[in-house]
Amino acid sequence: MNIEFHYYAxxxxxxxxxxxxxxxxxxxxxxxxxxxxIAPWExxxxxxxxxxxxxxxxxxxxxxxxxxxxxxxxxxxxxxxxNIYQPFHFIPGDVGAASALRLDGHxxxxxxxxxxxxxxxxxxxxxxxxxxxxxGLALHSYADTWAHQNFSxxxxxxxxxxxxxxxxxxxxxxxxxxxxxxxxxxxxGRLKDSFKEIRNADRFVKAAAMIYRFLCTFNRRSFADxxxxxxxxxxxxxxxxxxxxxxxxxxxxxxxxxxxxxTPEAWAMGAGGRTISPFSxxxxxxxxxxxxxxxxxxxxxxxxxxxxxxxxIPEAGYKGSxxxxxxxxxxxxxxxxxxxxxxxxxx
Numbered sequence: 001m002n003i004e005f006h007y008y009a010x011x012x013x014x015x016x017x018x019x020x021x022x023x024x025x026x027x028x029x030x031x032x033x034x035x036x037x038i039a040p041w042e043x044x045x046x047x048x049x050x051x052x053x054x055x056x057x058x059x060x061x062x063x064x065x066x067x068x069x070x071x072x073x074x075x076x077x078x079x080x081x082x083n084i085y086q087p088f089h090f091i092p093g094d095v096g097a098a099s100a101l102r103l104d105g106h107x108x109x110x111x112x113x114x115x116x117x118x119x120x121x122x123x124x125x126x127x128x129x130x131x132x133x134x135x136g137l138a139l140h141s142y143a144d145t146w147a148h149q150n151f152s153x154x155x156x157x158x159x160x161x162x163x164x165x166x167x168x169x170x171x172x173x174x175x176x177x178x179x180x181x182x183x184x185x186x187x188x189g190r191l192k193d194s195f196k197e198i199r200n201a202d203r204f205v206k207a208a209a210m211i212y213r214f215l216c217t218f219n220r221r222s223f224a225d226x227x228x229x230x231x232x233x234x235x236x237x238x239x240x241x242x243x244x245x246x247x248x249x250x251x252x253x254x255x256x257x258x259x260x261x262x263t264p265e266a267w268a269m270g271a272g273g274r275t276i277s278p279f280s281x282x283x284x285x286x287x288x289x290x291x292x293x294x295x296x297x298x299x300x301x302x303x304x305x306x307x308x309x310x311x312x313i314p315e316a317g318y319k320g321s322x323x324x325x326x327x328x329x330x331x332x333x334x335x336x337x338x339x340x341x342x343x344x345x346x347x
Contacts, residue, residue: 001147002180003284005204006140007032007262008253009182009233013208015258016229017215023132025260030136030326031143032262032284033070034088039310040066041268043318064315067323068330085153085171086110087337088137089144091119092346098150101195102158109346110152112145114203115210118340119145125336127218133322133329135218139211141333146207147179147200148172150188161189182237201238205230232257267326268310272317276309 007028014024045062070088074080086092093113099105119142126138148171151159155170165174172179178186182204187196209230216223236252253259264284265273318324341347 001143001182001204001207002177003032003035003262004182004249004253005143005147005207006035007284008250008257008259009204009208010136010139010143010211011259012233012253012257013212013229014215017212017223018219018221019215021260026132026322027136027139028259029262029267029322030133030329031140033267033326034137034140035071036264036284037068037070037310038072039308040069041273041323042066042309042312043315044312045315061312066309067313067327068334070330081153081155081170083334086341087334088141090148090151090153090171091116091122091141091145091337092152092341092344093118093145093149101150101191103190103192106158107150108152108154108156108158110154110156111158112148112151112153114146114149114206115142116145118344121340122333122337123214126333127214129332131329131332133326134333137326137329137333141337143207143211146203149203150191151175151179158190199238201234204237205234208233267321267323268313271313271321271323273311273313273323275311 010031011024011028014027015021019027042061043064043066045064070084072080072084090110090112092110093116095107095109095111098107098111098113123138123142126134129135151172153171155168157169159169159171159174161169161174167173175186175188178184179198179200182200184198184200186198186200188198189196209226212226212229213223236249250261254261262284313323338347
C-alpha cells in the first residue's frame with residue numbers, strides 16, 4: 001500500500017471509529033512514516049559555538065544515537081529483510097492457505113497472507129498498549145498483509161513474477177507498484193486461474209473494514225455502520241471516481257473526508273531536524289518500486305543502510321517530541337515481532 005491508504009484512508013477510518021482529529025493524525029502519521037524513514041537521523045548534543053549543523057567531522061557535534069530505519073530497498077541485505085521487511089511490511093502468514101492459491105502449490109514459511117493470525121496478534125498487542133504510535137505502526141503492518149499477500153520479505157523463488165526479470169525476486173519488486181495502487185487491476189501469474197486477477201480495490205476495502213472493526217472495538221463503539229464507511233472508499237478506489245493517479249486523489253481525502261494534507265518528515269523537522277543527506281526529501285507518493293528509479297536510487301539508498309544519515313536533530317528538540325515517541329514505539333514494535341517470530345519458529 002502507499003500513502004493513499006497508510007495515511008489518508010487510515011486517518012478517515014480512525015475519525016469514523018471515534019478518534020479525535022489529533023489522535024487520528026498521530027495514528028495515520030505513525031503509519032505513513034514507516035514508508036518514509038529510509039535513513040536514520042543522528043540525535044546529537046547541540047553543536048559548539050560557531051559550528052554548523054551542515055558540517056562534517058569535527059564540526060562540534062557530539063552524537064548520541066541514531067533513530068530507527070523502517071524502510072529500505074537494499075533487497076540483497078539479509079539484515080534488511082529481518083529488521084525491516086518482516087516486522088513492518090511482510091508479516092509471515094498462513095503457509096497452507098497461500099500454497100493452495102499457487103500453481104506450484106508451494107509457499108515458503110515467510111509468505112504473507114491477508115489478516116493472518118500473526119498480524120492480528122501484533123495489532124491486538126499494540127491496541128492493548130493504548131499507545132497511538134504503536135497502534136499506527138501495527139496498522140501499517142496489518143494493512144500491508146492485504147497488499148503484500150502471496151509475497152514475502154525475503155529474496156526467494158516464491159516471489160518470482162518473471163524469470164527473465166533483471167530485478168531480484170525480493171518482496172514484490174518484480175511486480176513493482178502493482179500491489180500498492182488501490183485502483184489497479186492486475187494479474188499474478190503465480191496463482192491458479194481463479195485467483196490470477198487481482199482487484200486491489202477489493203483487497204483494500206476488506207482491509208479498511210477490518211481496521212474499522214478493530215478501532216471501533218478499541219473505542220467501545222458499534223461498527224454496524226461499517227458498510228457506509230467503506231462504501232465511500234470503494235467509490236473512490238473502484239467506482240466512478242477511480243481516475244487519475246494517487247497524488248491527484250489527495251484532494252478527495254482533504255476536501256471530502258476532512259483529512260489534513262500530509263507533510264513529509266514533519267515530526268523530525270518539528271524536533272529541530274536539519275538534513276545533511278545527499279538525497280532529496282521523500283516523495284510520499286513514490287516508492288522504491290518504480291522500475292527505473294529503483295536502479296537510479298539503489299546506490300544512494302544502499303548508503304543509508306550502511307551508515308548514511310538523513311540529518312541531525314538536537315537532543316533538546318528530540319526529547320519529548322512526537323518523533324521520539326514514534327521511535328520508541330518502533331523499537332517496541334520490532335522487539336515484539338521478533339519475540340513472536342522466534343516463538344513461531346520463523347525468526
